[in-house]
Amino acid sequence: xxxxxxxxxxxxxxxxxxxxxxxxxxxxxxxxxxxxxxxxxxxxxxxxxxxxxxxxxxxxxxxxxxxxxxxxxxxxxxxxxxxxxxxxxxxxxxxxxxxxxxxxxxxxxxxxxxxxxxxxxxxxxxxxxxxxxxxxxxxxxxxxxxxxxxxxxxxxxxxxxxxxxxxxxxxxxxxxxxxxxxxxxxxxxxxxxxxxxxxxxxxxxxxxxxxxxxxxxxxxxxxxxxxxxxxxxxxxxxxxxxxxxxxxxxxxxxxxxxxxxxxxxxxxxxxxxxxxxxxxxxxxxxxxxxxxxxxxxxxxxxxxxxxxxxxxxxxxxxxxxxxxxxxxxxxxxxxxxxxxxxxxxxxxxxxxxxxxxxxxxxxxxxxxxxxxxxxxxxxxxxxxxxxxxxxxxxxxxxxxxxxxxxxxxxxxxxxxxxxxxxx
Numbered sequence: 001x002x003x004x005x006x007x008x009x010x011x012x013x014x015x016x017x018x019x020x021x022x023x024x025x026x027x028x029x030x031x032x033x034x035x036x037x038x039x040x041x042x043x044x045x046x047x048x049x050x051x052x053x054x055x056x057x058x059x060x061x062x063x064x065x066x067x068x069x070x071x072x073x074x075x076x077x078x079x080x081x082x083x084x085x086x087x088x089x090x091x092x093x094x095x096x097x098x099x100x101x102x103x104x105x106x107x108x109x110x111x112x113x114x115x116x117x118x119x120x121x122x123x124x125x126x127x128x129x130x131x132x133x134x135x136x137x138x139x140x141x142x143x144x145x146x147x148x149x150x151x152x153x154x155x156x157x158x159x160x161x162x163x164x165x166x167x168x169x170x171x172x173x174x175x176x177x178x179x180x181x182x183x184x185x186x187x188x189x190x191x192x193x194x195x196x197x198x199x200x201x202x203x204x205x206x207x208x209x210x211x212x213x214x215x216x217x218x219x220x221x222x223x224x225x226x227x228x229x230x231x232x233x234x235x236x237x238x239x240x241x242x243x244x245x246x247x248x249x250x251x252x253x254x255x256x257x258x259x260x261x262x263x264x265x266x267x268x269x270x271x272x273x274x275x276x277x278x279x280x281x282x283x284x285x286x287x288x289x290x291x292x293x294x295x296x297x298x299x300x301x302x303x304x305x306x307x308x309x310x311x312x313x314x315x316x317x318x319x320x321x322x323x324x325x326x327x328x329x330x331x332x333x334x335x336x337x338x339x340x341x342x343x344x345x346x347x348x349x350x351x352x353x354x355x356x357x358x359x360x361x362x363x364x365x366x367x368x369x370x371x372x373x374x375x376x377x378x379x380x381x382x383x384x385x386x387x388x389x390x391x392x393x394x395x396x397x398x399x400x401x402x403x404x405x406x407x408x409x410x411x412x413x414x415x416x417x418x419x420x421x422x423x
Contacts, residue, residue: 030212030252038209038253040315040421045074045201046082046131051138062139062236066197069246070137077254082129087121090128094120119206126204133209136200144194144218154196155248156215156241161222192227193219195235197245201253214248217241281318282334282420283372284308285325289341296345303345303409304338311413315421325375335370336416345405361385361405367416381419383412 031038050066052059063084071081094117095101101113125131144153149161198213217238220227236242286304288297305321312319325337346361363385369378385408 031210032208039415040418041203042079042132042201042209044080044082044129044131044133046087046125046129046134047071047074047084048087048134048136049084051136053139053141055141056139057232059139065236065239065242066137066139066246069243070135070199070250073246073250073254074135077250082125082131086129087125087134090124091117091121094118094124122202122204122206131204133201133203136202138198138200139216140196140198140213142194142196142215143191144215145189146192146218147189149188149222151192151194151218153194154213154215154245156244158194158215158218160192160218160220195219197249199249210253212249212252214245216245281320281332282312282336283320283322283332284336284338285322286338286340287325288339291340291342294343294345296343300340300343300345300405303406304413307406307409308413308416311410311417315417317417317420325370333372334420335372335375336420337368337370338416339366339368341365343405361408363405363408363412365412367412369419379419381415383415385412 047067047070050059050063052062056062067084071083074081097120098113098117101110101117102108103110122131122134125134142153144151146152146160149159151158151160195216196213197216199211200208201210202208217230217235219230219235221230222228284305286301288301291297294300309319309321320332325335341364343363343365344361363383365383367381367383369380370376371378
C-alpha cells in the first residue's frame with residue numbers, strides 16, 4: 001500500500017475544465033473471436049470449481065457464493081449450464097487415470113500430466129453434457145489505485161476509509177481548516193490490495209475465447225494514518241457487491257451477439273430451439289407496412305436479401321428469399337420474417353458525397369422465427385439500429401465513419417443467422 005501527495009491545482013483545473021459530468025468510455029470487448037461467432041458456437045457452458053489465492057483461508061464458502069451467481073447469469077443469458085460438481089468429478093476421474101500429476105520424488109507438478117488431465121476433463125464434459133466451452137472462475141489479488149479515499153479498479157469503486165477514520169478525519173479537518181476541507185479534501189493517493197472475480201472461457205480444445213474480471217472489495221481500510229486489514233468475516237459478505245462483480249465479468253458474454261450501437265430486445269432472452277439438428281436451409285422474408293411506400297424501399301429490401309445470402313453462406317447455410325411468409329418447400333426447416341417498422345436509408349456512398357446533411361440512418365425492425373413445417377412461432381426479436389450523423393476523428397487524423405444502412409443491415413443479418421447456427 002502506498003500513499004503519495006497529489007497535485008490539488010491540477011485536480012481542480014481538471015474538474016473545472018471538464019465539468020462535473022464524466023461519461024465513461026464503452027468497455028473494450030474481451031472476446032478473442034467475433035461476438036456473433038461466440039454466440040453461434042457456444043450453447044452449453046461447463047463451470048469449473050472456483051480457484052482462490054493461497055492466502056485466502058476457507059475458500060469453499062466463497063465458491064458457494066459465486067458459482068451459483070455465475071450459473072444464474074449464464075442461464076438467464078440463454079446458455080445451458082453444467083455445474084462445477086460435474087467438472088470436479090470428471091477431473092478426479094481423469095487425474096486418477098493418469099496416476100495423479102505430481103512427481104512422486106520431487107513433489108512438483110508434472111505439467112504434461114496436468115495438461116492431459118485437463119484435456120480428458122474437457123473431452124468428458126463434451127461427451128457427457130455436449131459442453132461447448134468451459135468457464136474457469138477465480139478470485140484474484142489486485143493492486144487497486146486509490147485517490148482521495150476512493151479506490152477504483154475493474155469497473156468498481158469503494159471507499160478505503162473506515163467509518164471511524166472517515167468521520168474522525170473529516171471532523172478534525174473541518175474544524176481546523178474549513179475552507180481547505182471544502183475545496184481540497186485530503187488529496188492523497190496510492191494503491192491498496194483488493195479482490196476481483198476473474199473468468200476465462202475456453203473451448204473444448206483449450207483455446208481461450210473470452211476473459212474479463214469485475215472488482216469485489218478492498219482488503220484494507222484507512223483508520224487515521226494507518227491501514228487496517230478487513231477481517232475475514234467481513235470479506236465476501238456483501239451480496240450486492242458479489243453479484244455486481246459477476247455481472248461485470250460476464251456482461252459481454254451475456255450480451256454475445258449484441259452490438260453496442262444496437263438495441264436488441266430481449267437481448268438476453270433464451271435462444272430458439274432449432275431441434276436435434278441445426279438448420280441447413282431457411283426461408284427469409286422482408287416485409288413492411290406503410291414504410292414500403294418509401295422511394296428507397298426496393299433498394300432497402302434488395303440490400304437485405306443480398307446481405308442475408310452472404311451471412312448464411314458464411315455459416316454454410318442455404319437461404320430461400322421469399323416475397324411472402326407463405327412457405328410450401330418441404331426442404332426448408334426454418335422461416336425468418338423481418339418486419340420493418342421504420343427506416344432511413346443512407347448509403348456509405350451518399351454519406352461520402354453529402355456528409356452530415358444526409359442525416360442519420362436508422363432501422364427499427366422485428367424478426368419472427370418460425371419452425372417449419374407448420375409455421376410454429378419460436379421467438380421474436382426486436383432490432384433498433386442508430387448511428388451518428390458524423391465521422392469521428394482522432395488527434396492524429398485517423399477518422400472512423402459511422403455505420404451506414406448497409407453495415408446496419410449486415411449486423412442484423414449476422415445476428416439472425418447466429419440464432420440458427422450450431423457448431
